Amino acid sequence: MTLTPNRHVKTIATVCLSGTLDDKLVAAAHAGFDGIELFEPDLVASTSSPAEVRKRCEELGLDIVLYQPFRDLDSTDREQFERNLIRLDRKFDVMAELGVDLILVCSNASGDAVADIDELAAQLRAAGELAERRGMRIAYEALAWGRTVDLWQQSWEAVRRADHPAVGLCLDSFHILSRSSTMSELADVPGDKIFFLQLADAPHKDMDVLQWSRHYRLFPGEGAFDLVAFTAAVLDAGYRGPLSLEVFNDVFRQSSPVRTAIDAVRSLGALEAGLDHALPRQRFDVAFVELSVTPTNLTTAEHALSALGFAPSATHRTKKVTAWTQHDVTILVTVVTDAAEDDSTAIAAIGFDTEDPTGFAATAEGLNVAALPRVVRPGEADLPAVAAPDGVSVFFVSAERAELDWRRDFDVESPAGVAADAGLTAIDHVSVTAPFDRYDESVLFYRSVLGMRTEEVAEYPGPYGLVRSHLLRAPQPSGFGVALDGPLLRRGKWTPGVQTPQHIAFLTDDIVAALGALPADAPILRIPDNYYVDLQARLDLTDEFVDRIRRLNILYDRSADGEYLHAYTAVIGSQVYFEIVERRGDYRGRPLADAPVRMAAHVAARRAKAHF
């Protein structure tokens, strides 16, 4: 695969980024954007004059491609419309100083919006004439909550009838896709009448469209819209301007603008790759998951793995790393001595085995994902690796290419130690807590760099607050999942729970057999009886079945498509635990109603321990 990251001019609206105008410009330039849409309130609050902003943008290599927004141009009150034209003319003064010739005019959302399409076209034409005299152009956009014009087809009809060279269309993916508007008529729009294209993704939300737009927009590839199909339709219609991002998002408004800008440019890179069918489609398997533990936690971790049927299979020649294996599952246990806390544990890395490790790494690099710096000793494998936004290191390896085989630096041990196979055959998913400011960036990372797809988006209550969950899964046959579980609101001071839990969910074909055969001291989490009483009432299960899973501390859920049986271990050190999962039939997602029970049980276990 190849990425052609410079195929389109890429720009970003200043409103997408946190900080003062200068913070935003520096961030956009640093991330490699070609230009910006200047959001008027950012200019109004700036201590720099328009001429100074122009100069600053030139220094930074940024074009100003659009001035926005101009609201409520048309009016049923003719005198008001004349005043609006004067207002527009004053904005042209500012634009001339800035050196930008395109202004966004959005459809009127107030009481005096013109409903008559010919009158609206006439007013747009009058504005176009004014613009032409000033050497300016107008991109007219249908707001999803416009009063008389709220569909792109209506805005096009107004532009078509205005029939003026200085009046064209602005298409905004949010306003169009939030209304589920059809795009088929776009083929009839001349490409050169599409003056501007604004891109934003969004999650599905059952709410007022204005609030949805102003608080929850996302960069392309982070939400639920099909931006590839949308952009392809606009490009097919002949649009040749920039791909520009306009995202209003409560979290991005608070996040480091440099980091957000890099995420933003990545979203356009992934969109371009999607347009070129260049995103990863290769298969991969999970070669290993690496667990980092402190010396304090090593025994606990080894005991848990051993109790779950893992056995040491290889030892690193120079580092304190041991591979624990069962069937095709390998957990690397790395002892670290520089952890922040004595009891730190973490899912440090995931290794993906693929035919083309360097291809994956090149995709990541093309998407502005930072490669991880590595210290490689002579003779050691130099494995390409990148940092996922959630803090996990992602390695690309290949068992079929000696120089990219992670086992190259390990002494493989005799398999004599493999005594207690518990039938754990694969990893169903790994769950990590994405940092609050990087949650959506994490979704984009797994989708774009690894080609994973969303299986389930949900919220569930925990004892210390609501949790949002986004489960991504690799295509079959790997089917490997990554679940991003994080607080819906950033945590406050009252959060006695584990704030950033992580876990690995192992698959088995027979959880009852697997749990039944575990040694007596396996650190399986005790599930309270109340859960089983409720379960039986809810799902009308037999006494025999409920008794069996109750004795083994197995949780259970049933959907129309299948069943999900699972059990947990205690938390090892600061934040890591294991799950054992049996999926029956075609159960999709995870039984999130069980999560609060698991969390409360972990709290109870921790408190009981604290009493000793």
Place this chain on the structure above:
Amino acid sequence: MTLTPNRHVKTIATVCLSGTLDDKLVAAAHAGFDGIELFEPDLVASTSSPAEVRKRCEELGLDIVLYQPFRDLDSTDREQFERNLIRLDRKFDVMAELGVDLILVCSNASGDAVADIDELAAQLRAAGELAERRGMRIAYEALAWGRTVDLWQQSWEAVRRADHPAVGLCLDSFHILSRSSTMSELADVPGDKIFFLQLADAPHKDMDVLQWSRHYRLFPGEGAFDLVAFTAAVLDAGYRGPLSLEVFNDVFRQSSPVRTAIDAVRSLGALEAGLDHALPRQRFDVAFVELSVTPTNLTTAEHALSALGFAPSATHRTKKVTAWTQHDVTILVTVVTDAAEDDSTAIAAIGFDTEDPTGFAATAEGLNVAALPRVVRPGEADLPAVAAPDGVSVFFVSAERAELDWRRDFDVESPAGVAADAGLTAIDHVSVTAPFDRYDESVLFYRSVLGMRTEEVAEYPGPYGLVRSHLLRAPQPSGFGVALDGPLLRRGKWTPGVQTPQHIAFLTDDIVAALGALPADAPILRIPDNYYVDLQARLDLTDEFVDRIRRLNILYDRSADGEYLHAYTAVIGSQVYFEIVERRGDYRGRPLADAPVRMAAHVAARRAKAHF
């Protein structure tokens, strides 16, 4: 005025509070609740058996008054309904162990909901017969998003036709007021058929009612609903059960449960006081606002006050406190040496002058507001004071009662120093940043303890994130305002701005004269030219007017009712600045569109200073 806090039994649903079930029970008991509604998921996740929960509640002096919720009882599928009855019977087992005899059944929100009112009544009657055999009762509630029953009138019609002694009504203020249902028909409902009353307030939200209900409910008095009128109607109908809170709120789920429970019990106390017309209606004036400064900031603060026309008028006899006065405005400047940071400044206290200081203090105490511990030396005034949830100390004083006159401990200075009166005659409002977890508690505090009313609720963008604003105002003639300005989302690491700004807004009759007469070195915040260019285009103002306010760094807004002209000082120390305000006509609220300009200007001033 008198509060009769024990007039009604007060209970709270466990879902209102953060933590494990035991955390919730301890918090509810500590706050003085009489009992709880047991939210089933809290029991299911608990490691305590129902009998143990019962015992724990007995130890804590809590009655379990309701078990909830039971969903989807009725069904168009007769076999499903029979299974639902078995499920109900199993819940009765649990309830018998818990020692609670009332279960909440909410209207069916799924596809098999019964639409035929007689069939629904028949199914409720069958459930009622089962309940009666078990010594239980059913409180049937119309969910606002129920499929066939979504209005309380429908739920009443079903209960009426069911005509069974074990089947009554549950009224939930959210489900009723969110749908703007009328309450007039309630007079026809026999009081003893209203089995339960759940109370929740909520802010106005233009969103899906289910999401609104599950994320944004508030305690009575914290939102926009008229809970006093609602509760009065239910009591007038003859309801004699507990006043019970059922609030789903994202922030409360994350907050200290003890603190939340105290806020919750206060909300019911204020509601009872409202029912008794016992909330404060006395007038008060603002006697003083106290500013605490470090020795480092003292000169800056004194310079600012002096430049704004204040002069020292009194000095505390034993403490480092100076009163600065202009017309009726007094600012106490207190030098503290134990501040967290060298440049700490804070609005430490507000003194309210009233005819009945001890009455206000008694109201506060009756509402579980902690009195402030005070060290009073012999002969010093012992002024009643309480802690507002936003960290400000609230003093109740009286100039007409020597022992409660704050000036008692001050040596009044000669007014000779009063040279530079700038025409600042009153305080329009004080703005503070309420702690994220206590924002809604703060609203309730000012409403209930001081009888203030909401003037404006809004959101505005700042350079580092969205800000929510709630402006409360005392009745005329004081008209004193408190604005709670806080981040919409809890701040993350990228927040270079002042995180908890506070300011005092002084009123003047003539801001142009006031600003024009200030000394040249008055620390007035410079407003960028871009603001004035935009202002002129937006509001079609004359060159002359705009030039005049531009030279004086005055910001301007106009509404249908009046005008608002204002200017700011630089930030003094860590977080405090001053605003000078002229209101013309009947301008309501504040010009929040100016806030981002002010914030960016403060950032620019701070950065410029950092360069020296």
